[in-house]
Amino acid sequence: MKIGIDIGGSHIGIGVVSEKGIIIDKKEKYIVSDNKIVDPDKIKKENLKIEMEKFIIENINYYNNLYNIESVGIAVPGTVNKTTIIKAVNLGIENYNISEIIKKATGLKTSIKNDAKCSALAELKYGNFKEFDNGLFLCIGTGIGGAVIYNQKVLEAKNVPGYEFSHMIIQKNGILCNCGKRGCFEAYGSIKRFKEKIATEFGLTNLDNQNIKEFLINNLNDFRLKYFINQYIENLAIGISNLINIFEPEVIVLGGGFVDYSEILLEPLKKQILTGNLLFNKRNDIILELAKLGSDAGIIGATLNDKIPIFNK
Ligand SMILES: [Zn+2]
Structure with a gap:
């Protein structure tokens, strides 16, 4: 044990x-x-x-x-x-x-x-990377963690951490990130920022997952809410599309707090990345799925x- x-x-x-x-x-x-x-x-x-x-x-x-x-x-x-x-x-x-x-x-x-x-190691041994040679793992939670699977191995540099995606810039002069830079991927794409944005815009004081989720499900037709969800999905899609461009994965596995909101966010994200009008990404043969081990x-x-x-x- x-x-x-x-x-x-x-x-x-x-x-x-x-x-x-x-x-x-x-x-x-x-x-x-x-x-x-x-x-x-x-x-x-x-x-x-x-x-x-x-x-x-x-x-x-x-x-x-x-x-x-x-x-x-x-x-x-x-x-x-x-x-x-x-x-x-x-x-x-x-x-x-x-x-x-x-x-x-x-x-x-x-x-x-x-x-x-x-998490990528666990998904590689017991979860959704088992069938693939090359993939990306994104842990979308308080921040955005990431890992690269290349030829069935998790990439790790020898003396430096490396292959982490959280602080790549997706917006010039963007919002301030905890790392001190502006416009980082996780400052726009983390589920924490998404929850905070929804709470601020709609005056919610309880950031408990259950509370936010209920609010989202009950108001999915609200045009302002649609706008903020779409904005979040677009930012997430920009970051992920950049990674697709660099690593050419067969599969992208999504974990972290994002999984709790997947019934609301996963399909729009797939649509935006694989068929989106913005065409950040040209490939439509990539599998996007949730972490098996949650x-x-x-x-x-x-x-x-x-x-x-x-x-x-
Ligand atoms: Zn940052």
Whole structure:
């Protein structure tokens, strides 16, 4: 048994994963990624590291007493090296040697990896990349994580993180991103920005997924809402079309919070990318689908850290 930990922009998931990639036990805790997320069990951002460590270490020790745990893998929403979170802009964390801290506290071998790369590994082994040689994984959540699958391997450069799409510019002088630049793909395409935009435009105070989703479903004929959904889809399509142009994938797998809104957003996105009037992309033979493992991909993929060869090995 291994423990997989998925540190998301809005919550942490920790799970015990079997040899067959099945989560047999799991716990989750919500954290604050902005002060608008309403959750009674949220962690204040200023205490994030302390609370995060406490939750992770407590649960590793708890699971280690119940199961025979071999190692721990952590999926991180940001740039990492082999032991350290170099930068996770949506969590406000820099140069944080989390794996060393966890290893010291629990005595278990601990590794970290970018969360989208973890999810892509999981989809490669158990999910929707199994049948394809080349693909892209996009984790559309608090930000936009990404990974490239090339010849059935997740691309990873040797000494730099690489193959991440979040901060490519899709709009000159655009809106300010958490990374400090303007016009980034994730500043327009993340599901968090979409939710915030809808909430601001329509005066919604509760950003809970269920609440936003109900509002969207009940007002799909509202012309202003149609306009904002279309605007979001166009921006997402521009970013994805740029990636199609570069990587020529056979399949694009979409994960993250986007999955919760897929009944509203997936078909318009497919239409825009594959048949859109804007013609950002000329190929119509690309398969766009949702992550098979859903929100569990990060936890499962974190335990595959050293199992699937990466491109540079
Ligand atoms: Zn950015």
